[in-house]
Amino acid sequence: MRITEDMDLEKVIDLFPETLEVLYAIGFTDLETPPMRHAAKLVSVKEAAGLMGADPERLAQELNRAIQGD
Amino acid sequence: MVEVNEEGVITAPSLVDVDWLREHIDDETVKIIDARSSYDYRKGHVRNAINIELVNIIRSRGGLPAMCPSEKHMSDLLGSKGIENDSSVVVYDNFGGLFSGRLFWTLEHFGHGDVRIFDGSIKLWLDAGESFTKEVPPLTETKYSTVHRESNLATKEWIISHLKDPDVAFLDVRKPGEYAGKIAFGKRGGHIPGAVHVHWVEAIDPSTGRFKARSELRAMYEGKGLMPNKEIVTYCWMGMRASHGYMMLRLLGYPKVRMYDSSWSEWGDVDECTVEASP
Numbered sequence: 001m002r003i004t005e006d007m008d009l010e011k012v013i014d015l016f017p018e019t020l021e022v023l024y025a026i027g028f029t030d031l032e033t034p035p036m037r038h039a040a041k042l043v044s045v046k047e048a049a050g051l052m053g054a055d056p057e058r059l060a061q062e063l064n065r066a067i068q069g070d
Numbered sequence: 071m072v073e074v075n076e077e078g079v080i081t082a083p084s085l086v087d088v089d090w091l092r093e094h095i096d097d098e099t100v101k102i103i104d105a106r107s108s109y110d111y112r113k114g115h116v117r118n119a120i121n122i123e124l125v126n127i128i129r130s131r132g133g134l135p136a137m138c139p140s141e142k143h144m145s146d147l148l149g150s151k152g153i154e155n156d157s158s159v160v161v162y163d164n165f166g167g168l169f170s171g172r173l174f175w176t177l178e179h180f181g182h183g184d185v186r187i188f189d190g191s192i193k194l195w196l197d198a199g200e201s202f203t204k205e206v207p208p209l210t211e212t213k214y215s216t217v218h219r220e221s222n223l224a225t226k227e228w229i230i231s232h233l234k235d236p237d238v239a240f241l242d243v244r245k246p247g248e249y250a251g252k253i254a255f256g257k258r259g260g261h262i263p264g265a266v267h268v269h270w271v272e273a274i275d276p277s278t279g280r281f282k283a284r285s286e287l288r289a290m291y292e293g294k295g296l297m298p299n300k301e302i303v304t305y306c307w308m309g310m311r312a313s314h315g316y317m318m319l320r321l322l323g324y325p326k327v328r329m330y331d332s333s334w335s336e337w338g339d340v341d342e343c344t345v346e347a348s349p
Contacts (some may be wrong), residue, residue: 050276
């Protein structure tokens with residue numbers, strides 16, 4: 001399974017908690033807490049990148065790299 | 071000096087940036103509020119920032135988990151945080167203003183006059199070469215007097231009685247699929263009849279993480295028929311994104327904006343509330 005830009009951020013975190021480090025690096029620093037987990041339900045990977053002014057394509061690539069263990 | 075209306079609420083709240091925050095970081099008349107979680111705050115925050123997290127400003131009521139707290143709760147909370155009625159408050163978070171927006175609406179609901187919003191995620195502070203501290207500023211308790219303003223709150227009853235009012239417009243800020251009824255959090259999907267849709271993240275420039283320019287935002291909302299002379303009701307699922315939409319309209323100077331606190335978690339479940347769905 002590959003992470004795509006239109007996947008909900010919450011789904012990505014639930015399926016692949018190893019992606020948290022990548023998300024921390026772009027500025028989401030407390031995604032373990034219930035309010036942030038709720039907030040993650042409200043945005044896709046692409047939209048999450050936009051909240052931080054990050055490149056969505058690159059974010060998706062880095063998330064995929066994290067789940068592949070590269 | 072900021073302009074305030076007859077209710078003591080600032081006419082057009084303003085955005086602040088890194089430079090403004092740097093200049094006012096030691097200003098005792100300014101209270102910097104970190105609206106992120108206490109967990110995140112403990113890991114590091116802007117110097118002199120006070121933490122008011124989401125769980126401090128919502129209460130479970132009527133089976134709904136994230137409702138506006140009581141007036142006493144808010145006066146006690148703001149007093150315990152050392153905030154005075156005439157403090158200039160500036161709020162930041164790390165989720166595109168989602169948490170700041172809820173605090174912004176709550177503070178305006180309880181009559182705080184001067185609330186400013188940091189433009190973008192507080193990550194921009196670090197990106198600009200500034201630092202965080204773990205030091206918690208000393209707090210001197212105050213006697214905070216809230217003024218409960220019903221005029222920025224919409225209820226189910228208020229909406230039902232204004233559904234056909236030409237001077238009222240409804241703004242749905244949920245995901246496109248929620249608006250269309252294809253995703254349903256609750257018994258029914260769809261939207262409030264006549265509501266227009268602007269997804270809350272559309273207010274943010276994805277290339278910078280900051281809010282879009284005022285002219286762009288204004289064109290976006292007005293293009294949907296949300297004119298400043300109308301009374302606008304924002305709603306979402308549980309009142310978080312709706313508060314963000316409320317904040318954006320207030321930042322643009324819209325004078326009459328209400329946030330439907332119960333939002334779709336109530337409207338979607340109650341049979342007397344009519345629902346419209348897109349094809």
